[in-house]
Amino acid sequence: MSILTIFLIVLAIGAIGFYLGFTRSKKLAHGAAGKLHSLPVYHGSYVLSWTLVPSLLVLAAWLIVSPILIASQVRGDYPEGVLAQSSLTEDLSYGMIQSIGTGLRLLPDDEREGISDNTPIADVVPLLQRRGMPIASASRDWMLPLAIQRNALQDVSQWAMTVVVILLALAGAWWGYSRIAVRLRARNSVEAVIRVGLIVCSSIAVLTTLGIILSMLFETIDFFSRVPATNFFFGTVWEPRFAAAGSGGAEGQFGLIPLLAGTLYIGAVAMLFAVPVGLFAAIYMAEYADNRVRSIVKPLLEVLAGIPTIVYGFFALITVGPFLRDLSAQLSNLVAGNPYPFIQAQSVLTAGLVMGIMLIPFVSSLSDDIITSVPQSLRDGSLGLGATRSETIKRVILPAALPGIVSALLLTASRAIGETMIVVLAAGVAANLTLNPFDAMTTVTVKIVNQLTGDLEFTSPQTLVAFALGMTLFVITLCLNIFALYIVRKYREQYE
Template sequence: MSTSTILIIVFVIAAIGAVLGYRRARGFRSEDGKRLHSRPVYHASYVVSWALIPSLLVLAAWLIVSPILIQITVRGDFPDNVLAQSALTEDLAYGMIESLGAGLTVLPDDERAEVSDQTPIAELTPMLQRRGMPVASATADWMVPLALQRNALQSISGIAMTVTVILLAAAGAFWGYRRLALRLRARNQVESVVNVMLIVASSIAILTTVGIIFSMLFETIDFFGRISPMEFFFGTTWEPRFSAAGSGGTEGQFGLIPLLAGTLYIGSVAMLVAVPIGLFAAIYMAEYARNSTRSVVKPLLEILAGIPTIVYGFFALVTVGPFLRDLSSQLSGLVSGDYAPFIQAQSVLTAGLVMGIMLIPFVSSLSDDIITSVPRSLRDGALGLGATRSEMIKQVVLPAALPGIVSALLLTASRAIGETMIVVLAAGVAATITINPFEAMTTITVKIVQQLTGDLEFTSPQTLVAFALGITLFVITLCLNVYALYIVRKYKEQYE
């Protein structure tokens, strides 16, 4: 039985328990002056909690643990010559067994009955290929019995999981129903369950951050065990070379400075474009626009935030880059008669301009919310003292909203630093150091993608460097976010 079917059955059991619990709570009568402690809806929720929580926890644990145990069991029966090889070889062999087992499940019953431990892979391959299931050329005869064993273990595990979860849901609903009583503190217990769920939900962000750090940390440590941190953080040349057979193991150079310079340079150009436009748009919508105009302008402006970044990349590659190149060619021809363009189609300016357009809704939306949250009494006081509307905005509203605006700009800068697709298409992949915005540069995120593109093993500095780049970028954006929170907390009480 599929997991979705099990979930449907469990929720049906919980719903039946809720209806019965609600009816039973409605039937309670006051005794000796005692009244029903909790409303019937809490009694129904109490039964639902007993039906859902234990069964869903067991289901989640079973789905996580069962594949691990099955894999351990199957891999324990590998031939000795396979177990003597590397862990990567074992992983590849188990992957082929998984594919073979999945193919066996699509065979008709009569053909599946013909397959046994002694069936050679040469005989089994045509049967699977007729059903649209490809078989890897490296699949060996010894994998057939292990695939059958894996399928049998999965079948047993699925049946046991189905019976256990459904019985647990029914038993939980029955137990919760039997515990219903006139003075049962159902509301308190249900609220305790909700409180725990809220704590778990709020912990997801923390756990996700910790998971991100540890997913990169160990690989980064491995990288720095091979490449000096001084060479990485202070090197000015980025030229990682993948070693080929007979190359002598040349690793190349892993200088971060060109990538960091490109990241900050392109991000700065984008902020120079996004901040004035976004901030002026926010001031207009918050202070000058009528409600009818605001209701139209703000949604239209925020449509930009919903456009995929790859579309912005296409826009830069097809429209903005060629336009700037042709414009510079015409300008150079007017000055010197030579129509050679001095702005490349892929350049810092192209990427920064398009990325700035993408960031405008982030700046305008956040700044608009912050400006509109400034108390109306400050505006009325300034106007009452004779200030004009522009003076009121410059001398009262913007200083009051400045901490929040700075925080919004720092968060927007974090978004700019992490952008990838626009830079790939608009700025290129050249890891160079230049102050000329008309030339190509690249960023950290682009090189992370480039180093991990293809079928690679995480056993060389050329691939492990992606994790070092990732954790460096993570630290940069984390520092920006922490500084933004620091500014808000330090100055927000001045105008409360």
């Protein structure tokens, strides 16, 4: 029985329990001398809670623990030669066993019945490949019995899980129904369950952040155990490679400075373009535009935020980059008589301009919401004292909204620092260290993608360096967000 079927059966039992609990509590309300402590809907929810919560928790725990136990059982039956090898080899072998077992389930019954532990794997692989299963050529005869054993263990686990979960749902429904009484504090119990659910939901963000940090932290520590931290943080050359035979022991260089400089440089160019345009657009929409114009302009600006970043990358690669290159060639020809362009098609300027276009809706939308939240009494007081609208904006509204605007700009800067696709297509992948905005540079995120592309093992420095780069980027954006919160909290008190 599939997981969805089990879940629907449990929901059906819960719905029936809710109805029975609801009707029983209504009968008690009509026949009892005293008043019910909780409404009938709470009594029905009480039965529903006892039906769903224990059974679904057991179902979730079973789905987590069962594959681990089955894998442990199957791995314990490996041949001694395989057990003596590395854990990576064991993992690869188990992956092959999984593929064989999945393929066996796709076979018709008559073909599957003809396969036993003694069947050569060479006779089984063609059958599985005809069913579209990518079975590795390195599969061995000893894997087939383990695949059959794994399927048998999964079947037993599935049926046991089905029986236990459904019986637990029925038992919970009976227990909740039997406890319904006039003075049952069903509302308190239901609200306690809801409170726990809300706490769990609110903890997901914290647990996710913690998981992200831990997933990067251990690999980063492993990287710094192989490469000195000083070489990483203060190195000026990015050339991650293994030491080759006959190279005199030369090792790859993992200098962060070219990548960090490119990240900050491209982000700064983008902010220089996005901040004035976005901020002036927000001021116009909040203070000058009427409702009709605002209802048209603001959605059009926010459409830019919904465009995929790869589309911006295509725009930079096909339109903006060649335009800047041709324009610089014409200017160079007019000034010096040399048609050689001084702006490359892939450059910091190209990436910064296109990324700035992408960031405009973030700046304008956030700033517009902040400006419109300034109390109208401040505007009325300034205008009542004789100030013009522009003076009111400069001397009253913008100072009052400044903390929120600064916070919005810092959040936008965090978005710029984490951009990847635009940089790949508009600025290239060359880790240069230059101050010329017309040359190509790259960012931290681009190199993270490069280092984790292809068939990799997380045992080499040039793979582990991606986690060190990710942790560095995480710390930078975290500092920006903390500073934004600090600005908001500090200056918000001043205006409150």
